[in-house]
Amino acid sequence: MAVTARAHAPAFEVTFAVIAALLLIAGLLVTLRLVRGPSTLDRAVALDALVAVVMAGIGLQTAVRGNPFYLPVLLVLSFLGFTGSVGVARFMALRDEAGTEDVDEDVDKDEGTGGVERGGEGDDGGREPR
């Protein structure tokens, strides 16, 4: 696959660089939420958003290069992006149905479903349930 960038006008080149930078910053912010957490559902949401950002990046490079090689990847990502979060949500709901609060605490220490105060998460950690 010999990919050579099409020659664009300088204004387009600058705009493409700006778009790529915006997507990069967005990906970094979403990854930060993915790492910090605090609960599994937050990570599932952040993972969905990260998949969306990656898809936007693939769409951008498709447009810049005028090369539809990666469009099937986009198709697969739009299929698979949601299986992860649906699986996680299903798993959490099943654990809730079983009423295993203590297992919840054991498996994922920082979820705080038992009202345990987490320390050192900063001011925007997940809220405690009532």
Next chain:
Amino acid sequence: MSWTGVADVVGTGCMLAGALLCLLAGIGLLRLPDVLSRMHAATKPQSLGLLLVLIGAGLWLRSPIDLCTLLLVGLFQLLTSPVAAHMVGRAAYRTGRLDREDLVRDELAPALEEKPRSEG
């Protein structure tokens, strides 16, 4: 300006708007307090942002087969992301990971009281 020039400019504008929505989602994910409000931020690039980027890419590619693929991608994204958001929001509600003081209206609580834990 020719037709292709207009398409290029509009496509670039669409992609810029989509990238701004992605950035907005990143900021919202970091700053909003709980799962439901983070979902509110995170689902913007999943539907509108991605559709804008796909429209932009379609305006740059301008070939029928690629346009069909992009249409399929947008269609699948519109089908799957509400399902995922529904499941995540449901799990967030049922595991109590939200602040009930913030809810304007809570119609799920009486529904759950009527038939508790019957549907999985």
